[in-house]
Amino acid sequence: MRNILLIISGSIAAYKSLDLIRRLRERECNVRCILTKGGAEFITPLSVASLSGNPVYGDLFSLKDETEMGHIRLTREADVIVVAPASADLIAKMAHGFADDLATAALLASDKKILVAPAMNAQMWKHPATQRNLRRVEKDGAVIIPPSAGSLACGEIGAGRLAEAGDIVKAILDSLSLREMAGVKASSALLSSGASRHPLPEGGGFKALVTSGPTHESIDPVRYLGNRSSGKQGHAIAAALAEVGGDVTLITGPTALPDPEGVRVAHVTSASEMLAACEKALPVNVAVCAAAVSDWRAEAASVRKLKKRGGAATALALVENPDILGHLANHPKKRPILVIGFAAETENLLKNAATKRKNKNADWIVANDVSGGKIFGSDNNEVTLVTAKGGEEWPRMSKEAVAEKLVERIVSYIRKKK
Numbered sequence: 001m002r003n004i005l006l007i008i009s010g011s012i013a014a015y016k017s018l019d020l021i022r023r024l025r026e027r028e029c030n031v032r033c034i035l036t037k038g039g040a041e042f043i044t045p046l047s048v049a050s051l052s053g054n055p056v057y058g059d060l061f062s063l064k065d066e067t068e069m070g071h072i073r074l075t076r077e078a079d080v081i082v083v084a085p086a087s088a089d090l091i092a093k094m095a096h097g098f099a100d101d102l103a104t105a106a107l108l109a110s111d112k113k114i115l116v117a118p119a120m121n122a123q124m125w126k127h128p129a130t131q132r133n134l135r136r137v138e139k140d141g142a143v144i145i146p147p148s149a150g151s152l153a154c155g156e157i158g159a160g161r162l163a164e165a166g167d168i169v170k171a172i173l174d175s176l177s178l179r180e181m182a183g184v185k186a187s188s189a190l191l192s193s194g195a196s197r198h199p200l201p202e203g204g205g206f207k208a209l210v211t212s213g214p215t216h217e218s219i220d221p222v223r224y225l226g227n228r229s230s231g232k233q234g235h236a237i238a239a240a241l242a243e244v245g246g247d248v249t250l251i252t253g254p255t256a257l258p259d260p261e262g263v264r265v266a267h268v269t270s271a272s273e274m275l276a277a278c279e280k281a282l283p284v285n286v287a288v289c290a291a292a293v294s295d296w297r298a299e300a301a302s303v304r305k306l307k308k309r310g311g312a313a314t315a316l317a318l319v320e321n322p323d324i325l326g327h328l329a330n331h332p333k334k335r336p337i338l339v340i341g342f343a344a345e346t347e348n349l350l351k352n353a354a355t356k357r358k359n360k361n362a363d364w365i366v367a368n369d370v371s372g373g374k375i376f377g378s379d380n381n382e383v384t385l386v387t388a389k390g391g392e393e394w395p396r397m398s399k400e401a402v403a404e405k406l407v408e409r410i411v412s413y414i415r416k417k418k
């Protein structure tokens, strides 16, 4: 059971927090609520108590609450604190460290991750003071769940609508999974090296893009140039990154695999489409290029089906495809902190992979020996992780286990770098 402390402040969007409570309880969360004086102008303590199944807290100086559940205990017993909706006034108080009511005192006393979902009139949102305060709150370590734009309750149109309940739930669960990664799951094999015994750095999660599968390069309407990649390894890496709380975009060529859970998926066909989708996914902290991108494409794909020529040789002019890994690793403005490529080699594995790492400016190369069709389509993989320090052979294991071990390394790396 996860414990959420939800602070509901004075905004017309307060009624949406009722839906949020319901959704969190559906996800087996225990929700305790602090309703500010302003919040109680919009919704009643009774509705909050009924939906949360817990008493509602509001008064800093209530002897009863202070003995039973004071501002310190409320925060200590929570896994995460969520302010939704967060009014401009509450954000201003947070930015300046006020503690003149139960909500602000709890926020100041908190030793937990704080998520803030603002909701207010568009002008209030745009005001430099609000933006300044928000930056301060974020700098202090809170995660901001930005409001969306649209028609507001006050009749005006603009930014300031409370983020969708589903998005707030996702942000909460993401932050919880990072927390779990920090401790609760510490005994699992994934965390055995100690990489995840501490949460990721202040400021929450990380963003990752993963390329996977083959690309198909059209020759004519019925034929294409492709390769044998199944996408299993790339998909497993995307799933493992999401499992530890990453915000993951998987960009995949045509495969027979289902989309992994909890991952944003872009389906593409050709290398050019894959490159465009990668560019769209930037900026990210980590890029894992596991796709077997076709090295070439037809110089000019025919719009009509090509005919056989009665036994005569047919020439197919090919041009090289863009190197997506190289492009990301040399990106002038948005190079990810960590760029990882793959190298499928049939000979001189370590030497070729080390050269590839340097030539493409990648940080790591996951190299595998594909001689004799050992890996393509298989559920297992046998890889060597090549970094600036040299090669590290991993024993043969399932592609899921390779993914978990790689993600363990990724988390450890970005924790040090961030």
Ligand code: C5P
Binding pocket: 211, 271, 289, 290, 291, 292, 293, 294, 295, 321, 322, 323, 324, 325, 326, 340, 341, 342, 343, 344, 356
């Ligand atoms: O040069 P080679 O194809 O052996 O490099 C393999 C690595 O480069 C893989 O990580 C693959 O995803 C990536 N790659 C790419 N774009 C290409 C070719 C390869 O991203 N056009």
